Amino acid sequence: MTSSFNVQSAAGYEQLMGRWSRQLAPPFIDFAGLADGERVLEVGCGTGSLTFALPHAANVSEITAIDFSPVFVEATMRGNTDPRIKVQQADACALPFADGSFDRALALLVLHFVPEAGKAVAEMRRVVRPGGVVAAAVWDHLGGMPGMRMVLDTAAVLDGNADRVRSRYCFQPMMRPGEMMQSFVANGLTDVRQTSLLIRMDYLSFADFWEPIAAGEGPLGKYVAGLDADQRAKVDAAIRAAYEAGQPDGPRSFAAVAWACRGIVPKA
Template identity: 30%
Template sequence: MTDPIRFNDGASYERYMGVWSQLAGAAFLDWLAPASGRRWLDVGCGNGAFTELLAWRCAPSALHGIDPSAAQLAFARTRATLRDAELCEGDAMTLPYPDDHVDAAVMPLVIFFVPEPALGVAEMVRVVRAGGLVAAYAWDMHGGGFPYHAVQREMRELGAVVPAPPRPEASRREVMEALWRDAGLIDVECHQLTVQRTFASFDEYWATIVGWDAVGRTIATMSPAASAQLQDRLRASLPADDHGRITYSARANAVQGRVPEPPAPR
């Protein structure tokens, strides 16, 4: 059994996942094509990587973010674009907002961390007004779409215990679609996002991996020989170009739906 993944360092998370989050988030917003002026809620906003995109691209009339990590929220508050956002500490399964509080709620790269994903979706439905948007995107963990899938694969091959989210199955497209339909949402649509990131060198890639606590701690428990072997295997599976750069893709599944309008009075 692996230790739970904890997000206690906004800066290291920014290097490890924040860049990927914004790449996927931009593609996600391209797909949603939301109208400006909405009241938004970012559930599991973390260090604000996606919340910042909402501020930049959606001209929100109000912007809320919630996350269980005080350290991640502290980093989010350093982003100038989020100075007017309301960021608070809390649980995705018990959102501290009244009914019909926002026009849109989104869960970016979070649903596989929610112990009861259906409850998290139900809470988003509750706080979004009738006709409003409920959406999410998540790395395709089972389909090999996670940005560091190669790292996880090679670590497992070497016998290391790889940190993993508690509910990876929630990232499956069919599971996400079922969660949205079961929550009573209408006009449910799914989409696959593919994004690409370039690292200047293998050294930058390696530093990014070991700089995040959840992975760095695991690699630190490996013998020097095993660590060196891991690097060799990663170099082979992620070949560099003529300039030493490493470029590869990651995939995420996305879903959106609308909160139904109440029936018209007879």
């Protein structure tokens, strides 16, 4: 398995996460760096949040965007109007490119869904030229995603099986403090730096928050979809109460923090 992300549809992913990855893309690009004329590889393009932000940040010469999911590849291809952007299906752990093919390799909200995440980092390093940059960002599910923790912590009170789901969710690859930085160093990258990136997830209502999860999108959606009808009704009601927090349904805002890491491919 090369991706553990549960995707039902591109539209569902957009409501669940795409709108937030679009917000995260600009600060991630600022941290990762980008220069005119560069050849950029994006590993795990999803629906194109980072893909389509890159040409606005610099006059790059080409962008190659890959994803393991045909659903995401098709969605990004459908949304593309820039001839510099090429999209294809590929495995992050076995990139189909020659050594040193790119100036920069970037992965936004991807590595935590790659079971062999260290192998993906090694592949990104391999296909970047000496002196080029490898950068990635993943959500801090344990301490930086209160909206999603609200779902799992509430479910864990009602369903013993949610404990295992919560543990997997909070400790996906590259999420522990310093873990991604250690992987970058172990894979031979130099001048490795790590930081935190903060956005806010603003929802119009409980339905806006809950619909994609209730439809089975993402790891939380996969858990919810596996509940029987009675347990599902209890979980839905309890999470609605947690979202509303004693006030009428309406807009809510949750902070969301990602770990970001960058390193340089050493020159010979």
